[in-house]
Amino acid sequence: MFEFKIGVTANEHDKFVQNHPLCNLLQSSSWAKVKDNWGSEIVGVYEDGILIASSLVLIRPLPLKFSMLYTPRGPVMDYTNKELVAFFLKELKKFGKKHRALFVKMDPTIHYNDFHLGEEKTLNPQAQMIIDSLAASGAKHQGLTMAMDATIQPRFQANIYKEDFSDELLPKSTKKMMKQAQKKGVTVKMGHTELVDDFAKVIELTTERQNISLRNSEYFKKLLNIYPDSSFIMLAEVNLKERYEETLQRYEKNKADLxxxxxxQVKKRHNLEELDFSLTREKNELEENIARSGDVAVVAGALAITFGSTSEILYAGMDERYKRYMPAYLTWYDAINECFVRGCDSCNMGGLEGSLNDGLIKFKSNFNPTINEFIGEFDLPVNGLLFKASEYAYKLRKQKK
Structure with a gap:
């Protein structure tokens, strides 16, 4: 017999989620601290005293004392158990009524398709049955959307699995770029809150270039402090002063050789003159970079959090002025590798457009990711009379963003 409980403890919930196949960072109890502009509660279902379904539920106030509920990447349960699904959704609806919710939004981590780029898609044979089961329990499917901004969480993501990640499996072009970065003096260091300010500057440059809105240093500190032991920053640097001194020595020696x-010695003169042109350009560029960035330039960064067997690279960026140094390749490689060193089985590189023809997939494909396509969002109406109006208003609000 099922028993619904409001107020599942954070510890019990996290242990359950971390050991569940649908484990996701956004269902960690601490995610409520990240989204502290929402209210929150943890609800679950027990059978014979054992927790068998659980969900962090975020609660957003709406005008006229109404609210909307959202269970990010949840609920976490066995979706093939139709009785459990029906019971949990029935109780979620009751819970929503206590909060005057118009609807409960859900986007469980059920895969619809998994595939490597250029390979045939592997359809989850249970996906349609789960969609039908949720619909039979009263949830309205918002469809197999393709645009990344059509849903709160991306319906497509580039996810790297541990068994697919090794130096041997990396594309030759990726290894070439990594070697080029090392040759140009790029080094990567790992840290925590002490690296936030430099990381935030790189992200700010990225947002300006891409004309998108990410986050600031205070938000990054907040994330790192909420997940103190499971978060880290990878930061790529170039010691411009050292590189300049090495280039200057080569430049002066080449001048002397000339x-x-x-x-x-016509042929040798031609080669030395070409080298002189290259070293002169490098020297002048380094002088400009030192004047702008100082002796050491922070050129790329990534922020990651691990949870259970999963990990997420939540934010990453690069100073476009140092694009020729290829710093992002080393940064992402080290960040992904660190997640696996910490015991994770997968590392999510982030969302993608369903068309798979955007700039994001071009770079992420360098690391041999699996593309996960999820079944999408569901809305569970709580207030039947106002749900349609609220659904229209919600979509209108998303279109304006």
């Missing part, structure tokens, strides 16, 4: 050439 001056000492005999007139009949």
């Amino acid at each position: 001056a000492n050439l005999k007139e009949n």
Whole structure:
């Protein structure tokens, strides 16, 4: 017999989610602290005293003392158990009525398709049955949307699984870019809150370039402090002063070699003149970069959080002025690898457009990701009379963003 409980403890909920196949960071109890502009509650279902379904529920106030409920990447349960699904949704609806909710929004981490780029899609044979089961329990499916901004969480993501990540499995082009970055003096260090200010500057440059809105240093500190032991920043740097001194030595030696050439050494003169042109350009560029960035330039960064067997690279950016140094390749490689070192089985590189023809997939494909396509969002109407109006208003609000 099922028993619904409001107020499942954070510890019990987290242990359940971390060990569940549908484990996701957004269902960690601490995510409520991240989304502290929402109210929150943890609800669950017990059978014979054992927790078998659980969900962090975020509660957003709406005008006229109404609210909307959202269970990010949840609820977490066995969706093949139709009786459990029906019971949980029935109780969620009752819970929603206590909060004068118009609807409960859900986007469980049920995969619809999984595939590598260029390979045939692997359809989850249970996906349609789960969609039908949720619909039979009163939830309205918002469809297999393709645009990334059509849903709160992306319906497509690039996810790297541990078994697909190794130096041997990386594309040759990726390894070439990583070697190029190392050759140009890019180094990567790992840290925590002490790196936030430098990381935030890189993200700010990224947002300006892409004309998107990400986050600021205070938000990044907040994330790192909420997940102190499971979060980290990877930061790529170039010691411009050292690189300049090395380039200057090569430049001066090449000048001396040119001056000492005999007139009949035509081929060697041509090679040295080409090298002179290259070193002159490098020297001048480094002088400009030092004047702008100082002796050491922060050129790329990534912020990741692990939870259970999963991990997420939530934010990443690069200073476009140092794009030629290829710093993002080393940064992402080290961040992904660190997640696996910490015991994770997967590392989510973030959302994608369903068309898979945007700039995001072009870079992320360098790391051999699996594309996860989820079944999408569901709305569980709580106030039948006002739900349609609220659904229209919600979609209108998203279109304006």
